[in-house]
Amino acid sequence: MQIRGSRILITGASGGLGAAIARELARRGAEVVLTARRRELLDALAAETGGEVIVADLADRDDLDRLIDDAEGCDAVVLNAGVGADVAVEDESADHVDSMIEVNLRAPIQMAIGFAQHKQAENRKGQIVFVGSLSGLAATPNTRMYNATKFGLRGFAHALRQDLDGTGVGVTLVSPGFIRDAGMFAEGDVALPPGVRTKTPQDVASGVVKAVESNPAEVFVSPIELRLGATLATVAPGLSAAIQKRIGVAELKSPDA
Numbered sequence: 001m002q003i004r005g006s007r008i009l010i011t012g013a014s015g016g017l018g019a020a021i022a023r024e025l026a027r028r029g030a031e032v033v034l035t036a037r038r039r040e041l042l043d044a045l046a047a048e049t050g051g052e053v054i055v056a057d058l059a060d061r062d063d064l065d066r067l068i069d070d071a072e073g074c075d076a077v078v079l080n081a082g083v084g085a086d087v088a089v090e091d092e093s094a095d096h097v098d099s100m101i102e103v104n105l106r107a108p109i110q111m112a113i114g115f116a117q118h119k120q121a122e123n124r125k126g127q128i129v130f131v132g133s134l135s136g137l138a139a140t141p142n143t144r145m146y147n148a149t150k151f152g153l154r155g156f157a158h159a160l161r162q163d164l165d166g167t168g169v170g171v172t173l174v175s176p177g178f179i180r181d182a183g184m185f186a187e188g189d190v191a192l193p194p195g196v197r198t199k200t201p202q203d204v205a206s207g208v209v210k211a212v213e214s215n216p217a218e219v220f221v222s223p224i225e226l227r228l229g230a231t232l233a234t235v236a237p238g239l240s241a242a243i244q245k246r247i248g249v250a251e252l253k254s255p256d257a
Contacts, residue, residue, distance in 0.1 A: 001127045001212055004029030009074045012081030014041035020201035021078055021208050022049055058107035068114035076127040076212050077115050079108040084146045104149035109156055116169050125168035129211045130157045134177045134222055138233030161217060170215035174207045177222030197223040
């Protein structure tokens, strides 16, 4: 899909990653639709990018339904919003489980389905971009709900891509690792083990550009060693857990640890 002249909706646009994505898409000539809960941040970004603002809470199902309707006029959706505040096992509650699933999993699933259904009904092309995480491949301590939702999102994205094959509606998963300067890892002020490298919000934005323009199945935004480590966790979770225990991963606070 050509970005210039297209209309692209970005969820979680008030956060650091969402803002970087919006700026890059606008710089490339897209008309951006910015949505999140915090109007003041959205208004500031809209003034910078010339974007449209839609204030919506993805945990509010009425807001979500309205946002799905708004997305019908877009050529692409970037489903970037997410929360990562896991709690201790002894403090876990049904409400917390529900809130994590609602924002991280149910909302992007419903938005993607609604967008695809509309494009198919109108016989129009479109692009769906999910912003996931390497936490969708590798389980880590203290992040069980974040892992659960990101594992689920990854599975859904790849299955939806197959279901929509040949329809003109593309699906790509963008999977960041540790991102400095913005996002949940940066906001957690985590000290990484020696030798672990990071990427930038601009790298994530570039990954989204690649997703929109080329429709690959998955775009990894991480150094090769982190991607290899995540791949190891998918085939040898016991070994991965032992390595994480040895290097003290449980002491880290970031959902992407």
